Amino acid sequence: MTEAHLVVSDLRKEYSTPGDPLVVIGGVSFELKRSDALAIMGPSGSGKSTLLYMLGTLETPTAGSLSVGFQDPFALDETDLASFRNEQVGFIFQEHHLLPQCTALENVLIPTMAPSSAQSPAESEQRALKLLDRVGLSGRMEHRPAELSGGERQRVAIARALVNKAPLILADEPTGNLDRQTAEAVADLLLELHGEENTILITVTHSLDLARRFPQRAELTDGKLVLAAN
Numbered sequence: 001m002t003e004a005h006l007v008v009s010d011l012r013k014e015y016s017t018p019g020d021p022l023v024v025i026g027g028v029s030f031e032l033k034r035s036d037a038l039a040i041m042g043p044s045g046s047g048k049s050t051l052l053y054m055l056g057t058l059e060t061p062t063a064g065s066l067s068v069g070f071q072d073p074f075a076l077d078e079t080d081l082a083s084f085r086n087e088q089v090g091f092i093f094q095e096h097h098l099l100p101q102c103t104a105l106e107n108v109l110i111p112t113m114a115p116s117s118a119q120s121p122a123e124s125e126q127r128a129l130k131l132l133d134r135v136g137l138s139g140r141m142e143h144r145p146a147e148l149s150g151g152e153r154q155r156v157a158i159a160r161a162l163v164n165k166a167p168l169i170l171a172d173e174p175t176g177n178l179d180r181q182t183a184e185a186v187a188d189l190l191l192e193l194h195g196e197e198n199t200i201l202i203t204v205t206h207s208l209d210l211a212r213r214f215p216q217r218a219e220l221t222d223g224k225l226v227l228a229a230n
Contacts, residue, residue: 005167006032006055006200011064013050024050026223027064032216034167037194037201039211042220048204049172051220055202056089056170057081068168086114090161090199092190094173096153098145098160104152105141108132108160124163131159135189151182158190162197169194171203175210187213 013025024047032038042048053059055066057073065072073084090111098107105128112124119127132141135155145153154174161169174190175183187210194201203210204220211217217228 005034005069007065007067008055009065009067011051011054011066012062013047013054013059014062023223025054025061028220028223028225029064030218030225030227032200032202034198034200035195036216037191037214038203038216038218039214040202040204040218040220040225041206041208041211042204044206046220047223048220051225052170052172052202052204055168056091057085083114086111087118087164088166088168090164090166090169092154092157092161092169092171092174094176096145096157098153098156100145103142103144104132104137104148104156105129107145107156108163111160111164119164127165128159128163131162132156134193135159149182150178151186154178154186155189158186158193162193162199165197167199169199169201171201171205173205173207174203175205175207183207183210 008031009029011025011028014021014023028051040048040051050059054061060074066074068088071084073081076084099110108128108131109124112119132138135158137152137155140148140152148156171190175186178186191213205211219226219228
Protein backbone atom coordinates (compact mmCIF):
# COMPACT_ATOMS: atom_id res chain seq x y z
CA MET A 1 0.00 0.00 0.00
CA THR A 2 2.23 2.79 -1.26
CA GLU A 3 -0.20 5.49 -0.16
CA ALA A 4 -0.28 4.30 3.45
CA HIS A 5 0.32 7.12 5.90
CA LEU A 6 0.52 4.86 8.95
CA VAL A 7 2.47 1.63 8.72
CA VAL A 8 2.74 -0.61 11.79
CA SER A 9 5.02 -3.62 11.48
CA ASP A 10 5.28 -6.36 14.14
CA LEU A 11 4.92 -3.82 16.96
CA ARG A 12 5.59 -5.37 20.37
CA LYS A 13 5.55 -4.26 23.99
CA GLU A 14 6.65 -6.31 26.96
CA TYR A 15 7.68 -5.60 30.52
CA SER A 16 10.31 -7.33 32.61
CA THR A 17 9.11 -9.38 35.57
CA PRO A 18 10.93 -11.66 38.03
CA GLY A 19 9.81 -14.53 35.82
CA ASP A 20 8.99 -14.52 32.14
CA PRO A 21 8.46 -11.12 30.46
CA LEU A 22 4.90 -9.79 30.52
CA VAL A 23 3.88 -9.54 26.87
CA VAL A 24 1.21 -6.86 26.41
CA ILE A 25 1.42 -6.40 22.64
CA GLY A 26 2.73 -9.49 20.90
CA GLY A 27 3.26 -8.41 17.32
CA VAL A 28 0.75 -6.05 15.68
CA SER A 29 0.89 -5.11 12.00
CA PHE A 30 -1.47 -3.03 9.88
CA GLU A 31 -1.54 -0.08 7.45
CA LEU A 32 -3.92 2.86 7.18
CA LYS A 33 -4.16 5.76 4.77
CA ARG A 34 -5.70 9.20 5.03
CA SER A 35 -9.51 9.00 5.41
CA ASP A 36 -9.39 5.57 7.11
CA ALA A 37 -11.09 5.12 10.49
CA LEU A 38 -10.42 2.11 12.73
CA ALA A 39 -12.07 1.13 16.02
CA ILE A 40 -10.13 -1.26 18.26
CA MET A 41 -11.99 -3.26 20.88
CA GLY A 42 -10.84 -5.76 23.46
CA PRO A 43 -11.33 -6.78 27.09
CA SER A 44 -9.95 -4.68 29.93
CA GLY A 45 -6.23 -5.21 30.29
CA SER A 46 -5.83 -6.39 26.70
CA GLY A 47 -3.36 -3.59 25.91
CA LYS A 48 -5.59 -1.30 23.85
CA SER A 49 -4.35 1.89 25.49
CA THR A 50 -0.75 0.67 25.39
CA LEU A 51 -1.05 0.12 21.64
CA LEU A 52 -2.62 3.54 21.17
CA TYR A 53 0.14 5.22 23.18
CA MET A 54 2.80 3.51 21.07
CA LEU A 55 1.07 4.71 17.91
CA GLY A 56 1.14 8.22 19.38
CA THR A 57 4.81 7.83 20.46
CA LEU A 58 3.95 8.25 24.15
CA GLU A 59 5.24 4.70 24.72
CA THR A 60 8.31 3.16 23.11
CA PRO A 61 7.83 -0.32 21.62
CA THR A 62 10.05 -3.18 22.71
CA ALA A 63 10.38 -4.29 19.08
CA GLY A 64 8.88 -3.66 15.68
CA SER A 65 8.53 -0.46 13.70
CA LEU A 66 6.15 2.41 13.18
CA SER A 67 6.03 4.85 10.29
CA VAL A 68 3.83 7.94 10.14
CA GLY A 69 3.98 9.78 6.84
CA PHE A 70 6.93 7.57 5.84
CA GLN A 71 8.91 8.80 8.87
CA ASP A 72 10.08 6.64 11.78
CA PRO A 73 9.38 8.77 14.88
CA PHE A 74 11.42 6.54 17.16
CA ALA A 75 14.55 7.36 15.15
CA LEU A 76 14.24 11.02 16.23
CA ASP A 77 15.93 12.60 19.20
CA GLU A 78 13.80 13.77 22.11
CA THR A 79 13.35 17.34 20.85
CA ASP A 80 12.43 16.31 17.31
CA LEU A 81 10.13 13.58 18.63
CA ALA A 82 8.21 16.15 20.69
CA SER A 83 7.83 18.32 17.58
CA PHE A 84 6.76 15.31 15.53
CA ARG A 85 4.13 14.34 18.11
CA ASN A 86 2.75 17.88 18.22
CA GLU A 87 2.52 18.20 14.43
CA GLN A 88 1.54 14.69 13.37
CA VAL A 89 -0.67 13.34 16.17
CA GLY A 90 -3.82 14.64 17.84
CA PHE A 91 -4.94 12.97 21.07
CA ILE A 92 -8.43 12.68 22.55
CA PHE A 93 -8.61 11.00 25.95
CA GLN A 94 -11.48 9.65 28.04
CA GLU A 95 -10.52 12.26 30.62
CA HIS A 96 -10.42 15.41 28.54
CA HIS A 97 -7.27 16.73 30.27
CA LEU A 98 -8.22 20.37 29.79
CA LEU A 99 -6.34 22.94 31.88
CA PRO A 100 -8.85 24.18 34.46
CA GLN A 101 -7.45 27.71 34.60
CA CYS A 102 -7.75 28.22 30.83
CA THR A 103 -10.79 29.06 28.74
CA ALA A 104 -12.08 26.74 26.03
CA LEU A 105 -10.33 28.85 23.40
CA GLU A 106 -7.05 28.88 25.33
CA ASN A 107 -7.20 25.10 25.78
CA VAL A 108 -7.67 24.58 22.04
CA LEU A 109 -4.74 26.86 21.30
CA ILE A 110 -2.26 25.10 23.61
CA PRO A 111 -0.82 22.73 20.92
CA THR A 112 -0.16 25.72 18.64
CA MET A 113 2.15 27.32 21.19
CA ALA A 114 5.00 24.90 20.53
CA PRO A 115 7.98 26.46 18.72
CA SER A 116 7.55 23.99 15.85
CA SER A 117 4.00 25.11 15.04
CA ALA A 118 3.62 25.79 11.32
CA GLN A 119 0.84 28.31 11.86
CA SER A 120 1.24 31.93 12.85
CA PRO A 121 -0.55 33.03 16.05
CA ALA A 122 -3.22 34.76 13.97
CA GLU A 123 -3.74 31.66 11.82
CA SER A 124 -3.88 29.47 14.91
CA GLU A 125 -6.52 31.63 16.54
CA GLN A 126 -8.64 31.66 13.40
CA ARG A 127 -8.34 27.87 13.17
CA ALA A 128 -9.30 27.48 16.84
CA LEU A 129 -12.29 29.80 16.48
CA LYS A 130 -13.45 27.90 13.39
CA LEU A 131 -13.17 24.55 15.18
CA LEU A 132 -14.98 25.77 18.29
CA ASP A 133 -17.77 27.02 16.07
CA ARG A 134 -17.81 23.68 14.23
CA VAL A 135 -18.18 21.74 17.50
CA GLY A 136 -21.01 24.01 18.59
CA LEU A 137 -19.16 26.05 21.20
CA SER A 138 -18.82 29.47 19.58
CA GLY A 139 -20.85 30.92 22.45
CA ARG A 140 -18.83 29.12 25.15
CA MET A 141 -15.24 29.79 24.12
CA GLU A 142 -14.52 32.07 27.09
CA HIS A 143 -15.86 29.52 29.59
CA ARG A 144 -13.48 27.45 31.70
CA PRO A 145 -13.84 23.65 31.94
CA ALA A 146 -15.69 23.79 35.28
CA GLU A 147 -18.37 25.87 33.52
CA LEU A 148 -18.85 23.31 30.74
CA SER A 149 -20.73 20.01 30.69
CA GLY A 150 -18.93 16.72 30.14
CA GLY A 151 -19.96 16.64 26.51
CA GLU A 152 -18.84 20.23 25.99
CA ARG A 153 -15.44 19.50 27.54
CA GLN A 154 -14.99 16.55 25.20
CA ARG A 155 -15.92 18.78 22.24
CA VAL A 156 -13.16 21.18 23.31
CA ALA A 157 -10.76 18.22 23.45
CA ILE A 158 -11.73 17.22 19.90
CA ALA A 159 -11.10 20.75 18.64
CA ARG A 160 -7.73 20.79 20.43
CA ALA A 161 -6.73 17.50 18.76
CA LEU A 162 -7.47 18.97 15.33
CA VAL A 163 -6.10 22.49 15.70
CA ASN A 164 -2.61 21.68 14.35
CA LYS A 165 -4.06 19.77 11.36
CA ALA A 166 -2.43 16.53 12.51
CA PRO A 167 -3.04 13.71 10.04
CA LEU A 168 -3.31 11.04 12.77
CA ILE A 169 -6.03 11.34 15.43
CA LEU A 170 -5.96 8.89 18.34
CA ALA A 171 -8.94 8.61 20.69
CA ASP A 172 -8.85 6.61 23.93
CA GLU A 173 -12.43 5.82 25.06
CA PRO A 174 -13.64 9.23 23.81
CA THR A 175 -17.24 8.59 24.90
CA GLY A 176 -16.50 6.49 27.97
CA ASN A 177 -17.50 9.10 30.56
CA LEU A 178 -20.60 10.36 28.76
CA ASP A 179 -24.27 9.43 28.99
CA ARG A 180 -25.75 7.62 26.00
CA GLN A 181 -27.27 10.64 24.28
CA THR A 182 -24.17 12.79 24.73
CA ALA A 183 -21.93 9.91 23.66
CA GLU A 184 -23.89 9.55 20.42
CA ALA A 185 -23.59 13.28 19.72
CA VAL A 186 -19.83 13.26 20.38
CA ALA A 187 -19.40 10.17 18.19
CA ASP A 188 -21.31 11.88 15.38
CA LEU A 189 -19.07 14.92 15.67
CA LEU A 190 -15.85 12.93 15.84
CA LEU A 191 -16.62 10.96 12.69
CA GLU A 192 -17.94 14.01 10.81
CA LEU A 193 -14.79 16.01 11.55
CA HIS A 194 -12.62 13.02 10.64
CA GLY A 195 -14.25 13.05 7.22
CA GLU A 196 -14.01 16.81 6.79
CA GLU A 197 -10.35 16.95 7.88
CA ASN A 198 -9.32 13.80 5.96
CA THR A 199 -7.49 12.33 8.93
CA ILE A 200 -6.61 8.82 9.99
CA LEU A 201 -8.81 8.16 13.02
CA ILE A 202 -8.10 5.33 15.47
CA THR A 203 -10.15 4.87 18.61
CA VAL A 204 -9.96 2.23 21.32
CA THR A 205 -13.25 1.62 23.05
CA HIS A 206 -15.34 -0.77 25.12
CA SER A 207 -18.45 0.57 23.40
CA LEU A 208 -19.81 -1.75 20.74
CA ASP A 209 -22.21 1.01 19.70
CA LEU A 210 -19.28 3.33 18.96
CA ALA A 211 -17.20 0.63 17.25
CA ARG A 212 -20.07 -0.31 14.92
CA ARG A 213 -20.05 3.20 13.49
CA PHE A 214 -16.49 2.80 12.20
CA PRO A 215 -15.86 1.43 8.70
CA GLN A 216 -12.99 -0.71 10.02
CA ARG A 217 -12.98 -2.64 13.29
CA ALA A 218 -10.49 -4.89 15.04
CA GLU A 219 -10.25 -6.94 18.23
CA LEU A 220 -7.14 -6.95 20.44
CA THR A 221 -6.88 -10.24 22.32
CA ASP A 222 -3.83 -11.94 23.80
CA GLY A 223 -1.62 -9.22 22.35
CA LYS A 224 -2.78 -9.84 18.78
CA LEU A 225 -4.89 -7.56 16.61
CA VAL A 226 -7.48 -9.29 14.45
CA LEU A 227 -9.32 -7.23 11.86
CA ALA A 228 -13.04 -7.87 11.70
CA ALA A 229 -14.71 -8.75 8.43
CA ASN A 230 -16.99 -5.99 7.12
